[in-house]
Amino acid sequence: MQQNRLFDDFARLMTDAAGAAQGVRREAETVVKAQIERMLRDMDVATREEVEVLRDLVASLRAQNEALAARVAALEAKPADGTPTAGAKAAGADTATA
Template sequence: MTNGSNRILDEFAKLMTDAAGAAQGVRREVETAFQAQAERLIHSMDLVQREDFEALREIALKAREENAALTARVEALEAELSARTPQKRAAGDSKPASTARTKK
């Protein structure tokens, strides 16, 4: 009877090993299906990848810095131009002297 008992336990152990292997296979298939579904969902949401976002963020920051520098430069040039240009018109005169018509 000891031989029969060992044989039953061996068969039971073999059955459990096969069941564990099958469970791992099912688990892998479920993970694969879940991952594929998640990827489909992400693609349908029209999301960007992290690398693309970071690259565009750097471009935007650089453009903002350049814009600030150009704004400061324009303001400095306008100040220099207004300092160089003498005030030819009187305070109440709204038309330049060159465009005024004279009667004949």
């Protein structure tokens, strides 16, 4: 009976030690997480939401840039004196005969 009580006490001690170890682990995780978050705030790192907004903005600006480049190319293809180009004359002739 004395031996059972010794094992019970030892088991209780190990259970308490495991619980204390988990508490220390949780506390350490909390402290490390707080330190990392503080360091990130101090470094002024962009959040995921900010990066996503910038990515969408860049995609939109890229599309606008491509559209403007195509428009500039079309305007540069026109002669400066306002006369239609050979392609425009041919297109106009096709519609005039139709």
